[in-house]
Amino acid sequence: MRTVSIPAGWPATEEQARAVQDELRTEVVLDEPGPPPGTGHVTGVDVAYDDERDVVAAAAVVLDAATLEVVAEATAIGRISFPYVPGLLAFREIPTVMAALDALPCPPGLVVCDGYGLAHPRRFGLASHLGVLTGLPTIGVAKNPFTFTYDDPHTPRGSASPLLAGTEEVGRALRTRESVKPVFVSVGHRVTLDNACAHTLALTPQYRLPETTRRSDSLCRTALKEATEALRPR
DNA sequence: GCGACAG
């Protein structure tokens, strides 16, 4: 497992962070379809926190997109680089997530983030940010609608409805399990919304959440426990 | 001004 420090020049205030978003948002690529679902690698990234001890653990789990079997895993430990502020989540997660991605022994392929991409107050959420910094194709799959509105998709798995900021479609509420609350998919970088939804469905043969986020979620939690118990006085 | 608000 790898250890990272907060990058030099990392924003210290909300104002600086928003300025970075406004700068980087111009780099997002939205006109590439992205990798075809069911082929190559798909990587989930997630983080867990211990605010008390100022520790953050990130995990990256690479799956074979066809079989959903784990191909590779990596973790990283860092300090909390930003407080949680809605709309500025990326500044809290990205340094450690990028370290985990760097530690992988193989190319990540498509990266699936826990959160949003385009569906963001300034249209530059975590998935967009990570995509621009790494150049990788990224999508965001969130568990909550944030500030956006949507009509409940029809009951069958695969049904979807627009996720709306006013009248602008910034993502999609996608039903991954019949009669179960939808997930909220948005585009990050170099992937189309239709393709992002197709990937999400390919990653949810059984559960509401993508296998990528389920796997990375459990891995970063155990990584956090191990890191945190190593610091515990005995 | 107040409330809501990804993880």
Add this chain to the structure above:
DNA sequence: ATCTTGTCGC
């Protein structure tokens, strides 16, 4: 995100 037991259901 995190704090947290049992419990209802497939």
